[in-house]
Amino acid sequence: MNKFLKEFKDRGxxxxxxxxxxxxxxxxxxxxxxxxxxxxxxxSLHVGSLLQIMCLRLLQRHGHQxxxxxxxxxxxxxxxxxxxKTRKILTDKEIKKNSQNIEKILKKFLNTKNQKIKPIFxxxxxxxxxxxxxxxxxxxxKHFTINKMLTFDSVKKRLxxxxxxxxxxxxxxxxxxxxxLELNKKxxxxxxxxxxxxxxNIINGVDLIKRYSTKQVFGLTTPLITLASGAxxxxxxxxxxxxxxxNLSPYDYWQFWRNTDDRDxxxxxxxxxxxxxxxxxxxxxxxxNDLKILLANKATILxxxxxxxxxxxxxxxxxxxxxxxxxxxxxxxxxxxxxNILDLVVYSGMENSKSEARRLLKGNAIKIDNEIIQxxxxxIENKLFQNNYFKLSIGKKRHVKIILV
Numbered sequence: 510m511n512k513f514l515k516e517f518k519d520r521g522x523x524x525x526x527x528x529x530x531x532x533x534x535x536x537x538x539x540x541x542x543x544x545x546x547x548x549x550x551x552x553s554l555h556v557g558s559l560l561q562i563m564c565l566r567l568l569q570r571h572g573h574q575x576x577x578x579x580x581x582x583x584x585x586x587x588x589x590x591x592x593x594k595t596r597k598i599l600t601d602k603e604i605k606k607n608s609q610n611i612e613k614i615l616k617k618f619l620n621t622k623n624q625k626i627k628p629i630f631x632x633x634x635x636x637x638x639x640x641x642x643x644x645x646x647x648x649x650x651k652h653f654t655i656n657k658m659l660t661f662d663s664v665k666k667r668l669x670x671x672x673x674x675x676x677x678x679x680x681x682x683x684x685x686x687x688x689x690l691e692l693n694k695k696x697x698x699x700x701x702x703x704x705x706x707x708x709x710n711i712i713n714g715v716d717l718i719k720r721y722s723t724k725q726v727f728g729l730t731t732p733l734i735t736l737a738s739g740a741x742x743x744x745x746x747x748x749x750x751x752x753x754x755x756n757l758s759p760y761d762y763w764q765f766w767r768n769t770d771d772r773d774x775x776x777x778x779x780x781x782x783x784x785x786x787x788x789x790x791x792x793x794x795x796x797x798n799d800l801k802i803l804l805a806n807k808a809t810i811l812x813x814x815x816x817x818x819x820x821x822x823x824x825x826x827x828x829x830x831x832x833x834x835x836x837x838x839x840x841x842x843x844x845x846x847x848x849n850i851l852d853l854v855v856y857s858g859m860e861n862s863k864s865e866a867r868r869l870l871k872g873n874a875i876k877i878d879n880e881i882i883q884x885x886x887x888x889i890e891n892k893l894f895q896n897n898y899f900k901l902s903i904g905k906k907r908h909v910k911i912i913l914v
Contacts, residue, residue, distance in 0.1 A: 511536040513571040517729075519786050520779045522564060524705045527715055527728040532700070535725075536573075542629070543568055543700035543729075544576035544692055546685070547615075549584045549607035550599070553753035554614055556765070557743025559781055560731050562618050564702050566783070569619065569626045576629045576698055577615055578688060579608045582637030586681050608632060614752050617812055629696060633688050645687075652720055653683055653713070661709030682710045689714030693726055705730045734780070737772035748861075752812060758839035759813040763821035764906055766805035774800050782807035824908075838900065840910040843889075850875065850887040857901060857909050869903055876902040 510518075511533040517523050526532060535541065545561050547554065554562075565575040584604050599607070612630055619628045658664060661682065667674045689711075692698035701711050711728035718726050734742040743750055750765050751757040769777055774797060778789050784807060792800065802822065809818035824838045841857045848856065854866035854875065867885055869875055875882045878899050891913070893899050898912040 513567065513573065516567060516571070516786070517564075520563075520567075521776060522560065522567070522731050522780075524730040524732045525708060525728075526730075527712070528725070531725060532727045532729070535699070535727075536571075540572050540574065540625075541700060542574045542576055542692075542696055542698045543702055544578050544689075544696075544698050545702045546578040546580055546583075546633075546688065547611055548580035549604050549611055552607050552610050553751045553756050554611055555743045555749040555751050557734075557741070557749075559743075559752070560734055561702070561704070562615065563781060564731065565615075565619060565628065569623075569628075570783075572626060574626050574629065575619070576631060576692060576696055577612070577619075578692070579611060579630065579632045581605070581608050581632040581634030583633055583681060583684050583688070584608075585634075586677055586684060604634075610753065631692070631696070633684075633691075636691050637684060637687075649687055649690075649717070650683065652717055653686075658682065662706065663709060682713050685710040686713035686717045689726070690717050690721060693718050693722065693724070698726075699724065700727045700729060702729045702731070705733055737770045754813065759809060759817040760821045760824050760839045761907075762812065763805045763809045763818065764825065766808045767801050767825060768906060769801055769804060771797050774804060778804055778807075782811070838908050838910040840898070840912050842912050844913075848889045849885075850882050850889065851885055853889055853901065853911070854903070857911065859901070859903050859907060859909060874904050876900075 513536050514523075514529070514533050545565060547558065547561070565577065568575045581604055584599060584607075615628070615630075621627055658679070659668070663682070664674060664679065685707075689698070689701050701714055703711055708728070708730050711730065715726055715728050718724070736742060749756075750762065752762075754762075766777070766781075775789065775793050778784055778800070779786060782804065784803075792803075806818050806822060809821055813821075827838070843853075843856070850870065851863045851866045854860050854869070855863055860866045860869065866875070870882060870885055873881050873883065877893060879902070889911075894911075894913045898910050900908055901911050902908045
């Protein structure tokens with residue numbers, strides 16, 4: 510088996526392939542271009558997209574060149590895969606801003622200096638915006654049958670639940686198939702990688718290219734990741750685990766990995782770090798907390814760099830020291846006087862509403878410098894600021910440094 514495919518399988522990335530034997534043979538013969546698409550529905554990706562990003566890294570490590578498709582065009586439609594309802598329609602300005610920010614995030618993970626494997630960034634709006642509707646239906650639409658489209662999970666599940674599916678969304682799979690055709694013609698792309706929920710869309714692309722070319726192309730999917738608890742990867746009780754530090758601090762990102770369920774640690778070391786599988790096998794029976802710290806350090810380095818990872822690790826150690834206010838913790842500047850404790854919790858971004866902050870306060874979960882706050886009328890006064898800051902904590906694992914300015 511080809512080395513790329515072997516590692517792809519050994520790390521647990523593999524779910525389905527259109528023709529594994531032929532793909533393995535091609536990868537042994539030459540270096541290829543492969544693409545993964547990301548719709549621009551938010552300003553940042555979250556860890557639910559991280560497995561796809563790790564696939565891009567793996568392609569590069571094996572000498573292949575990844576193509577990153579930013580869905581500036583398809584975001585205007587909305588992918589129905591895995592969705593119970595139609596996505597919110599974004600403005601052109603919002604989509605442009607999202608695509609630019611997502612590209613910046615992806616570049617943090619990828620080798621952008623080596624010309625042979627440097628990622629190629631494309632935006633499908635560049636070719637979709639100029640499509641003539643009549644010509645597109647005649648030349649491309651004729652290859653898609655309603656009978657087959659109704660069998661794909663992205664459509665079937667919505668209809669089985671008697672949930673509406675707009676004609677606009679129904680067209681999404683045709684546009685994604687057309688993306689693969691365009692990349693095959695213009696970039697010599699021969700492989701599309703996506704989550705298992707994209708299988709139908711990928712198959713459509715492979716079949717469409719067969720109508721126009723004798724070159725064989727391939728589809729490869731990854732499993733949808735769930736936690737050992739059964740919860741969906743990428744979300745926690747406090748919200749999404751964003752990859753942009755504007756939305757989630759490096760410290761909170763580090764803590765997310767540090768708090769991984771014991772049952773997921775070895776699996777996540779394979780999924781979300783570059784540690785060789787043979788090295789993971791050597792350490793898999795070591796102290797579970799040491800392995801969680803290893804996971805947190807390595808995962809945070811990939812996104813935020815070694816300095817931020819080290820600071821997050823030091824900050825975590827400080828939070829377990831009762832005589833420390835946490836000099837390495839993420840910080841919030843406060844220039845308001847006499848702010849209420851509930852307002853402070855919302856202002857700090859640790860909770861989204863005063864009602865949620867009130868619930869936590871009643872559960873004795875809110876602390877200032879390790880002292881429990883029980884009075885919801887408690888006011889933040891200047892005397893609380895030792896050395897111009899104090900530590901605000903929610904529970905045992907969420908902390909922020911409040912700095913008086």
